[in-house]
Amino acid sequence: MMGIKQENQGRTSVEELSIPSLSSSRAELRYEGKAKRVYAVAGHADLVWVEFKDSLTAFNAQKKGAFAKKGEINCQVTDHIFRYLTSMGVANHWREKVSPTAAVCVGVTIVPLEVVVRNRLAGSTAKKLGRPEGAALIRPLVEFYVKDDELGDPFVSEEQIEVLGLASQTDVRECKAQALEVNKSLLALFLNAQLDLIDFKLEFGRNLKGELLLADEITPDTCRLWDTKTGEKLDKDRFRRDLGNVEGAYEEVLARLLQSQPARSQ
Numbered sequence: 001m002m003g004i005k006q007e008n009q010g011r012t013s014v015e016e017l018s019i020p021s022l023s024s025s026r027a028e029l030r031y032e033g034k035a036k037r038v039y040a041v042a043g044h045a046d047l048v049w050v051e052f053k054d055s056l057t058a059f060n061a062q063k064k065g066a067f068a069k070k071g072e073i074n075c076q077v078t079d080h081i082f083r084y085l086t087s088m089g090v091a092n093h094w095r096e097k098v099s100p101t102a103a104v105c106v107g108v109t110i111v112p113l114e115v116v117v118r119n120r121l122a123g124s125t126a127k128k129l130g131r132p133e134g135a136a137l138i139r140p141l142v143e144f145y146v147k148d149d150e151l152g153d154p155f156v157s158e159e160q161i162e163v164l165g166l167a168s169q170t171d172v173r174e175c176k177a178q179a180l181e182v183n184k185s186l187l188a189l190f191l192n193a194q195l196d197l198i199d200f201k202l203e204f205g206r207n208l209k210g211e212l213l214l215a216d217e218i219t220p221d222t223c224r225l226w227d228t229k230t231g232e233k234l235d236k237d238r239f240r241r242d243l244g245n246v247e248g249a250y251e252e253v254l255a256r257l258l259q260s261q262p263a264r265s266q
């Protein structure tokens, strides 16, 4: 979702900066995606300012919508989850939330693959195989999709990635291993909030040192979350499938995460 490019070497770490200095340092727009805008941070070439928008898209932007507070909710949900993942030792781009809708992150060059982890079958894979949604899997399934809206983010096999040179074998191996680690942490986090993590999409990128960092966002836009008791869908499928009360579902996810108080990094 984000195509962050790095231009030059920066040395200052955000930990040394205070929130007021960061909040006054948003610089030029680098990239605008469907749900976020990415800006440079003045004086810090290694950082980016990520602003969450209120817009909502599905089916690669063929369906468009929005609701007030969506940017705020998704920024808060991502902040909560990335701080938790940091506490669990997952290397990621998130540094500091600097406004209700924005965070300063480490700039990364995005690996051009969407990494999907499925704990139960749903969505596109259930549909194409004619299986019922919610079917159990013998183990979590990791799938790769090419990040390309015009092509509709097509599924690619690991062999296609290798032979067609879509990403390096190291990228594939590291993304897969990290995605499975993230899955373990997220399953526990969401279960604490009475949410079943059915599947989700991750994006990874490399920082200036070449380290692979979990990037982008983790929100009801990027995860399927079902209520553990009722099976109610509390994610973007409410928008994709016209189920109504999209905003209420996003608010519910945030409220449950905040109430469940998992291990936190700060």
Ligand code: AIR
Pocket (backbone or CB within 6 Å): 114, 116, 122, 123, 124, 125, 153, 199, 200, 201, 221, 222, 223, 224, 236
């Ligand atoms: N996803 C994939 N592309 C964009 C997003 N947000 C997420 C969906 C779902 C998972 O990846 O939100 O949680 C699998 O999507 P699908 O459509 O392949 O079943």
Ligand code: ASP
Pocket (backbone or CB within 6 Å): 034, 056, 057, 058, 059, 060, 061, 062, 153, 236
């Ligand atoms: N393809 C994704 C979805 O259907 C993302 C998007 O189009 O915004 O949710």
